[in-house]
Amino acid sequence: MRARPRFQTLLPIAALAAVLSTAACGESGSSGTGGEAAASGSAASGDACAPVAGDQLVVLEDDKGLQNADNIVPAVNAAAADANPALLQALDTVSAALTEDDLIGMNKAVDIDRQSATDVAAAYVSDNDLGAGVTGGSGPVVVGAADFSESQVLANVYADTLTAAGFQATVQTVGNRELYLPALKNGEIQVFPEYLATVADIINKAVDPAAAPIATSDADETLAALTPVAEQYGLVFGTPAEATDQNAFAVTQEFADALGVTTLSELADACGDGSLTLGGPGECPTRPQCQLGLEDSYGLEFASFSEYDAGGPLTKAAIQQGDVSIGLVFSSDGALAQG
Numbered sequence: 001m002r003a004r005p006r007f008q009t010l011l012p013i014a015a016l017a018a019v020l021s022t023a024a025c026g027e028s029g030s031s032g033t034g035g036e037a038a039a040s041g042s043a044a045s046g047d048a049c050a051p052v053a054g055d056q057l058v059v060l061e062d063d064k065g066l067q068n069a070d071n072i073v074p075a076v077n078a079a080a081a082d083a084n085p086a087l088l089q090a091l092d093t094v095s096a097a098l099t100e101d102d103l104i105g106m107n108k109a110v111d112i113d114r115q116s117a118t119d120v121a122a123a124y125v126s127d128n129d130l131g132a133g134v135t136g137g138s139g140p141v142v143v144g145a146a147d148f149s150e151s152q153v154l155a156n157v158y159a160d161t162l163t164a165a166g167f168q169a170t171v172q173t174v175g176n177r178e179l180y181l182p183a184l185k186n187g188e189i190q191v192f193p194e195y196l197a198t199v200a201d202i203i204n205k206a207v208d209p210a211a212a213p214i215a216t217s218d219a220d221e222t223l224a225a226l227t228p229v230a231e232q233y234g235l236v237f238g239t240p241a242e243a244t245d246q247n248a249f250a251v252t253q254e255f256a257d258a259l260g261v262t263t264l265s266e267l268a269d270a271c272g273d274g275s276l277t278l279g280g281p282g283e284c285p286t287r288p289q290c291q292l293g294l295e296d297s298y299g300l301e302f303a304s305f306s307e308y309d310a311g312g313p314l315t316k317a318a319i320q321q322g323d324v325s326i327g328l329v330f331s332s333d334g335a336l337a338q339g
Contacts, residue, residue: 024313045322046273049060049259053322054252058338061263065217066199066293067247071240072098072154073223077197080190081236086136091191091238094157097128098241099329101152101338106157117149121156130161136187137166144174144189150245150332151312154193162191177202185234196240200226207232210219240339247289250319255326267297278302279318280328281310290328 047136074091081088100325102124109120125131143163145155155171172189181202183189197215200222204214205227214225219240230237249264256262259270267276284290285305294300306323308314311330319327329336 010111019233020192034174036330037191037297046275048273049255049267049276049325051120051215051277051319051322051325052252052255052258054147054254055320056253056338057250057316057319058253058256059250059329059331060326061325062217062248063263064297066264066297067289068215069193069217069219069222069240070197070244071088071219072243072245073194073196073199073240074158074238075184075230076236076238077184077187077190077229079187080141084136084139085132086138086165087141087162087167087191087237089235090131090134090162090167091309092135093130093134093159093165094161094171095239095241097130098157098243100243103243103245103332104334104336105330106153107150110153111334112337117152120154122160124157125160125164128261129237130157133229134165139167141167141169141191142189143169143171144184145171145181146177146180147173147175151193158191158193163290164214165230168176174257181206189250194237194250196222196226196237196247197246200229203233203235204229214222237302243332245330245332247328248329249294250316250329252319257301262296264300265296268300271300274285274303276300276302276326277304277306278326279306279308279315279324281315282307 032257047274072095074088074095076088076285106120106124109115127135131137141159142163143155143159145151152171152173159169159171174183174189180192184254186327196219200215203226213219215222216225223240225239226237251261251267259267261267267310277282278291278294280290284307286292288296291305292301295302306318308318308327309332311328314329316329316333316335318324
């Protein structure tokens with residue numbers, strides 16, 4: 001499975017160097033905090049929302065915007081974008097097509113079905129005719145990638161799309177944000193598939209270390225706040241895709257069907273008897289985008305919390321096996337693919 005970082009967005013940003021080395025997607029690994037359950041909270045007083053085992057995981061909609069908008073978005077060196085407007089035009093054809101289901105499907109193909117990232121990306125670009133109709137593309141473009149599978153897939157989707165638009169695009173694995181953001185800024189690479197909310201706050205801190213966070217749960221609002229800051233940093237950003245890779249909360253399909261819930265608000269309405277149990281990384285109970293946020297924003301009450309990992313195999317297995325009712329996952333995880 002690919003390494004994932006998204007739970008790190010729950011942590012406060014200290015110094016830029018620390019953020020760049022830890023907040024990048026794929027930086028910290030998916031195994032997190034280990035698998036021994038640590039229960040806390042009061043005993044359940046009912047069983048309406050007790051765990052229900054099942055194979056299919058489904059994410060409940062975050063209808064109150066607890067999580068920031070980590071939509072997939074093309075980050076481009078400003079000089080390269082100015083030199084050829086077709087660069088952003090081509091990348092925006094990816095954003096116009098890329099849905100959450102598409103990203104989940106590609107991640108499944110690579111992480112679970114063990115297909116190559118290059119083959120999966122090539123098929124997606126061909127099937128969606130990406131880059132078609134874009135004119136004026138020419139010259140070499142280096143698309144950067146981090147060293148985890150989702151980034152590799154997205155970088156190859158960008159590169160194949162740019163090639164279809166007339167550029168000579170290649171993919172170069174750069175590593176974590178501490179390496180690739182300076183390389184992108186300096187023009188050593190020209191394009192990178194980024195995560196909107198995470199990169200917005202990182203660049204904002206790079207430009208002004210005293211600045212307050214600018215990322216919100218609204219992608220358009222976050223992009224508007226990022227745009228002038230990115231210009232100061234030497235980057236421009238394209239249109240965010242629908243697809244995201246961010247913290248999410250999953251239950252089994254059987255659990256959701258039994259309660260008739262598709263959103264976290266509906267879960268709160270259905271689960272007032274104290275029987276709901278939560279699984280995730282050890283820091284979840286104290287983080288505003290995990291248990292605290294679920295309690296404060298949605299009014300959810302939990303009988304217990306069990307410690308597993310940050311969106312990794314231990315948490316997913318605990319949900320599927322009926323050890324917890326709901327757990328923290330990542331919104332683009334291939335395990336969420338239907339069927």
